[in-house]
Amino acid sequence: MIELLFLLLPVAMAYGWFMGRNSIKQKDQTIKQDLSIKYSTGLNYLLSNQKDKAIDSLLDALKVEDDSVEAHFAMANLFRKRGELDRALKVHEHLVRHGNLPTKDKEQAVFELGKDFLSAGLYDRAEKMFLKLLKSKNYGLKSLTYLLQIFQSTKDWQQGINHRKTIVKHNDKRLLHTLANFYCEQATSALEQDKFIEVIELLEQALKLDPNSCRANWLMAKIYVNHKQCELAGKCYQDIYQQDQEFFPDVIEQMHQCYLDLDAEDEFFRFIKIVYDETASSSALICYLSHVEAKHGNNKAKEFMLSALKRRPTIRGFKHFVKMQMNKPDSEVNNTSLDLIRELISEYLKVKHRYSCRNCGFNSSTHYWSCPSCHEWEQLKPVRGLEGE
Ligand SMILES: [Zn+2]
Numbered sequence: 001m002i003e004l005l006f007l008l009l010p011v012a013m014a015y016g017w018f019m020g021r022n023s024i025k026q027k028d029q030t031i032k033q034d035l036s037i038k039y040s041t042g043l044n045y046l047l048s049n050q051k052d053k054a055i056d057s058l059l060d061a062l063k064v065e066d067d068s069v070e071a072h073f074a075m076a077n078l079f080r081k082r083g084e085l086d087r088a089l090k091v092h093e094h095l096v097r098h099g100n101l102p103t104k105d106k107e108q109a110v111f112e113l114g115k116d117f118l119s120a121g122l123y124d125r126a127e128k129m130f131l132k133l134l135k136s137k138n139y140g141l142k143s144l145t146y147l148l149q150i151f152q153s154t155k156d157w158q159q160g161i162n163h164r165k166t167i168v169k170h171n172d173k174r175l176l177h178t179l180a181n182f183y184c185e186q187a188t189s190a191l192e193q194d195k196f197i198e199v200i201e202l203l204e205q206a207l208k209l210d211p212n213s214c215r216a217n218w219l220m221a222k223i224y225v226n227h228k229q230c231e232l233a234g235k236c237y238q239d240i241y242q243q244d245q246e247f248f249p250d251v252i253e254q255m256h257q258c259y260l261d262l263d264a265e266d267e268f269f270r271f272i273k274i275v276y277d278e279t280a281s282s283s284a285l286i287c288y289l290s291h292v293e294a295k296h297g298n299n300k301a302k303e304f305m306l307s308a309l310k311r312r313p314t315i316r317g318f319k320h321f322v323k324m325q326m327n328k329p330d331s332e333v334n335n336t337s338l339d340l341i342r343e344l345i346s347e348y349l350k351v352k353h354r355y356s357c358r359n360c361g362f363n364s365s366t367h368y369w370s371c372p373s374c375h376e377w378e379q380l381k382p383v384r385g386l387e388g389e
Pocket of ligand 1: 362373374375
């Protein structure tokens with residue numbers, strides 16, 4: 001009898017294993033059914049435009065199945081794009097609070113939550129989120145970019161400068177350029193109070209971070225001129241030309257004044273001739289013409305102007321050409337007509353914008369270091385082409 005029981009033991013084990021497996025399968029099936037019901041209920045709510053009920057139902061589904069995380073991110077991003085920030089916040093906050101998410105998903109949730117706060121204008125809360133991610137491999141650089149955006153909006157330049165070490169470590173050109181402008185902002189305030197050493201130190205830091213920051217050289221030239229150090233200022237203007245040829249026409253007048261004070265006008269015009277040859281800028285042309293006229297007379301200047309206009313016609317150049325024609329004292333009637341044409345051109349140019357943003361195309365008659373439209377630094381430059389430089 002005992003032998004028989006031993007013989008039945010494997011059968012009993014096989015039966016137990018089979019029943020156990022069946023029970024797990026049944027449990028899995030129940031969970032999946034439950035999940036499926038929660039999803040279809042959520043989707044139904046979403047389709048019938050009952051979004052809050054839809055969110056609750058879908059968040060419930062997340063408690064059961066972690067695989068649905070991607071769907072939740074997609075849903076929250078959709079809400080944010082539609083301007084429904086409260087709903088996006090609710091989903092992202094839920095994901096942040098979720099205990100079992102992998103680190104990558106958790107970081108994404110914190111990052112997206114920061115973006116929600118930023119879109120809602122809640123800068124302090126957004127800042128807290130991005131600060132949490134500074135050491136993250138995937139979100140460190142992106143978070144730092146948003147942090148600088150926040151400090152730029154709040155004009156908290158020092159806060160940005162406090163992150164200098166991390167920014168330098170990332171060695172991202174765009175961030176270095178932004179930080180250099182934070183130093184320039186501080187230098188502008190120091191310049192207003194004429195704090196010579198402080199201005200120079202701040203601008204040296206800016207140039208260290210971004211050697212192409214023409215704003216730093218522009219400010220440095222200003223403080224040198226204020227302190228009668230025109231030779232150093234002249235060097236700054238020359239550096240601006242090397243850094244940004246498109247911006248340079250805006251400093252020609254200041255540079256001219258600087259060389260006048262140095263009694264080195266010939267050197268200045270030699271430089272401007274190179275600028276004109278290399279860039280064909282109308283400001284450089286008009287400036288150089290005054291030198292040709294003074295040295296070689298009106299006729300030579302007109303000849304130069306005509307060949308320049310043939311080479312590259314601009315309205316500003318043409319206006320100057322009309323002015324040169326008016327210098328003839330022989331015909332009063334002729335001068336009156338030319339004056340009228342010149343007036344018309346002046347009025348036409350007045351309604352044209354002097355600057356355009358190279359990043360977003362924003363046009364303005366005033367120069368801004370940070371574009372009022374896209375907030376990029378040092379992108380507003382004199383307009384090129386027929387109506388510009
Ligand atoms: Zn712009």
